[in-house]
Amino acid sequence: MPTPRTIIEKLWDTHVVAERDGAPSLLYIDLHLVHEVTSPQAFSGLRERGLKVRRPQNTFATTDHSTPTTPRSLPIVDPIAKAQVEQLEANCREFGIPYFGFQNPKQGIVHVIGPENGLTQPGMTVVCGDSHTATHGAFGALAFGIGTSEVEMVLATQCLLQRKSKTYQVKIDGTLRPGVTAKDIILALIAKIGVGGGTGAVFEFCGSAIRALTMEERMTVCNMSIEGGARAGLIAPDDATYQFLSGKPFAPKGADWEAAIARWKSLPTDDGATYDLSLSLDANALEPMITFGTNPGMGIPVSGRVPDPASMQDPIERDSLTKALKYMDLQPGKPLAGQPINVVFVGSCTNSRMSDLRAAASVLKGRKVNPKVRMMVVPGSMEIKRQAEAEGLDRIFRDSGADWREAGCSMCIAMNGDQLQPGEYSVSTSNRNFEGRQGKGGRTFLASPLTAAASAITGVVTDARTLAK
Amino acid sequence: MAKFTTLESRLMPMPVDNIDTDQIIPARFLKTISKEGLDKQLFNDWRYDANGAPKPDFILNNPEWQGVAILLAGDNFGCGSSREHAPWALTQWGFRAIVSTSFADIFKNNALKNGLLPIEVSREVHAKLFDLVAKNPQATAKIDLATQTLTLPDGTKVEFPVDGFSKHCLLEGVDELGYILNQLPAIESYEAKTDSKFNTLQPA
Numbered sequence: 001m002p003t004p005r006t007i008i009e010k011l012w013d014t015h016v017v018a019e020r021d022g023a024p025s026l027l028y029i030d031l032h033l034v035h036e037v038t039s040p041q042a043f044s045g046l047r048e049r050g051l052k053v054r055r056p057q058n059t060f061a062t063t064d065h066s067t068p069t070t071p072r073s074l075p076i077v078d079p080i081a082k083a084q085v086e087q088l089e090a091n092c093r094e095f096g097i098p099y100f101g102f103q104n105p106k107q108g109i110v111h112v113i114g115p116e117n118g119l120t121q122p123g124m125t126v127v128c129g130d131s132h133t134a135t136h137g138a139f140g141a142l143a144f145g146i147g148t149s150e151v152e153m154v155l156a157t158q159c160l161l162q163r164k165s166k167t168y169q170v171k172i173d174g175t176l177r178p179g180v181t182a183k184d185i186i187l188a189l190i191a192k193i194g195v196g197g198g199t200g201a202v203f204e205f206c207g208s209a210i211r212a213l214t215m216e217e218r219m220t221v222c223n224m225s226i227e228g229g230a231r232a233g234l235i236a237p238d239d240a241t242y243q244f245l246s247g248k249p250f251a252p253k254g255a256d257w258e259a260a261i262a263r264w265k266s267l268p269t270d271d272g273a274t275y276d277l278s279l280s281l282d283a284n285a286l287e288p289m290i291t292f293g294t295n296p297g298m299g300i301p302v303s304g305r306v307p308d309p310a311s312m313q314d315p316i317e318r319d320s321l322t323k324a325l326k327y328m329d330l331q332p333g334k335p336l337a338g339q340p341i342n343v344v345f346v347g348s349c350t351n352s353r354m355s356d357l358r359a360a361a362s363v364l365k366g367r368k369v370n371p372k373v374r375m376m377v378v379p380g381s382m383e384i385k386r387q388a389e390a391e392g393l394d395r396i397f398r399d400s401g402a403d404w405r406e407a408g409c410s411m412c413i414a415m416n417g418d419q420l421q422p423g424e425y426s427v428s429t430s431n432r433n434f435e436g437r438q439g440k441g442g443r444t445f446l447a448s449p450l451t452a453a454a455s456a457i458t459g460v461v462t463d464a465r466t467l468a469k
Numbered sequence: 470m471a472k473f474t475t476l477e478s479r480l481m482p483m484p485v486d487n488i489d490t491d492q493i494i495p496a497r498f499l500k501t502i503s504k505e506g507l508d509k510q511l512f513n514d515w516r517y518d519a520n521g522a523p524k525p526d527f528i529l530n531n532p533e534w535q536g537v538a539i540l541l542a543g544d545n546f547g548c549g550s551s552r553e554h555a556p557w558a559l560t561q562w563g564f565r566a567i568v569s570t571s572f573a574d575i576f577k578n579n580a581l582k583n584g585l586l587p588i589e590v591s592r593e594v595h596a597k598l599f600d601l602v603a604k605n606p607q608a609t610a611k612i613d614l615a616t617q618t619l620t621l622p623d624g625t626k627v628e629f630p631v632d633g634f635s636k637h638c639l640l641e642g643v644d645e646l647g648y649i650l651n652q653l654p655a656i657e658s659y660e661a662k663t664d665s666k667f668n669t670l671q672p673a
Contacts, residue, residue, distance in 0.1 A: 017652070017656055017659040039500075044502075081593075118673075129551055131549065145550075145575055147579035148553040150578070153646050158656065158660075161648070196571055256666060265580075295487050323485065434549060435514060441519075
């Protein structure tokens with residue numbers, strides 16, 4: 001009998017190209033996604049060395065981070081952003097890399113378009129110069145973020161030097177109660193283990209609550225693995241995965257599809273396989289979550305109270321919480337619900353897919369965004385934008401007073417002009433609440449699309465379950 | 470890559486846990502297509518006020534702390550995004566080593582590729598270092614990568630972990646991409662064996 005293996009070990013084993021004593025393994029990369037921010041210096045490096053892109057057929061690019069979400073008929077106003085977007089275009093042309101550019105009808109956030117087009121497939125290794133590459137793990141792929149030096153290495157060799165990560169099983173059984181979403185699962189996990197809890201590890205999310213999630217919801221969970229410190233997080237493929245991928249442009253077809261399914265079915269973790277670390281969460285007990293502080297681990301149930309630094313033992317930990325509450329201008333011990341807000345952002349690679357937009361629209365339908373609140377809804381891709389418009393979601397957003405925009409990272413990272421003003425509070429469906437993340441001096445509460453939409457209506461942090469029907 | 474062998478420097482204390490890469494260099498400065506000049510934006514939003522004037526109470530602006538090459542930071546340094554602009558900005562300012570109890574994975578990888586040494590110490594040593602620096606900000610620590618030794622300002626020597634390959638690359642200034650390119654035959658034979666039909670240039 002062969003030793004039982006986890007899906008993480010299977011993915012690793014099939015991608016090792018070479019192993020030398022004392023050196024990290026040489027790992028093969030099946031899909032390299034590229035965007036405008038972390039790639040220009042890597043392409044310059046290739047030029048300086050006179051190297052080509054080894055496998056354009058395993059590479060795909062799009063523009064999302066510094067890309068405006070204003071109508072595409074308008075030019076890019078910021079000259080530095082414009083130069084960066086144009087540089088990516090020039091690099092893709094020069095090196096023969098396929099590219100959904102600024103004007104392409106399929107442009108979108110890199111972690112949205114990969115799955116949307118069937119580029120992301122089970123059993124693959126996927127990298128991108130972006131820490132939210134973990135998103136693609138939802139398909140049973142080993143997907144992780146890399147730096148620009150590594151982007152250059154993958155462009156030149158299709159390989160990376162890697163050491164095996166620890167395996168970390170996150171088992172979530174039970175049934176989510178109404179109003180509790182995939183976003184709340186991952187925020188609850190990070191609140192429990194902290195932003196460094198998964199350092200050195202790859203999460204495998206499993207259990208009945210994970211199996212019950214749609215592919216879009218699984219992407220939300222895997223997306224924020226990095227906020228829990230893990231470079232990657234994944235979910236074994238199943239029928240939901242195959243159903244999602246079937247017929248997607250780059251997914252295998254015909255006999256190739258049948259062969260792929262047979263291969264993918266061997267991926268799930270074997271019975272009896274063991275993990276380096278493991279943890280269980282009870283889905284029945286989860287509440288809608290929200291962050292109060294300046295890292296994604298500073299999360300509480302939306303009905304909860306802001307923690308008190310006086311209760312912390314470790315002096316640096318206490319000072320860090322004090323610093324966070326000072327930045328957020330929040331009082332310890334007070335409930336977060338009822339806190340006035342200025343902005344609501346629905347979007348980002350965490351929550352900008354059809355089901356996220358539908359969830360936000362379900363709350364907004366027939367209601368108005370509070371006049372004190374500016375609400376921005378940014379679809380994850382131009383494809384999603386068209387689909388949402390075909391369903392009439394754009395009308396619901398516009399009628400409620402929300403701003404309906406073009407695809408991009410937008411206010412998640414505030415590189416494209418969509419940003420908070422100093423001192424403003426947002427409820428945001430994105431993934432990071434670091435100081436200034438959504439604009440210098442801006443203050444972010446991370447939450448689900450339901451919580452975000454409910455808060456937009458009332459103008460204060462609101463548990464969507466408390467809104468009158 | 471710049472070689473790293475030994476280093477003696479004072480330690481700049483930054484007792485904050487989970488210093489993320491958005492603090493090290495905010496995203497709005499990542500629109501550049503070059504690696505140069507990022508030191509000016511290192512810790513930008515902690516360093517400058519709303520009008521762009523240096524905040525006198527932030528340690529990087531203190532004339533007493535110029536030229537220091539070791540940063541002493543709280544737990545889980547470098548969490549957040551994968552931006553290599555973070556180690557670029559740190560090294561351009563002059564840092565060659567960072568001491569903490571732990572580092573985020575991607576940051577650690579990026580730092581090692583830029584001649585910036587992440588040194589992990591125990592909680593006890595970490596607390597002691599902050600204590601020693603508070604008592605005598607002029608005191609220096611010594612780093613010897615070959616022996617993986619950190620000598621504290623009071624003369625105590627502690628060992629720190631570094632994987633053998635990264636150590637070799639830092640000591641010798643090895644270029645990792647060159648190292649991978651030398652293994653091209655293995656890559657070719659892997660590609661021949663797997664024979665994938667996957668092709669991003671053409672929908673299936």
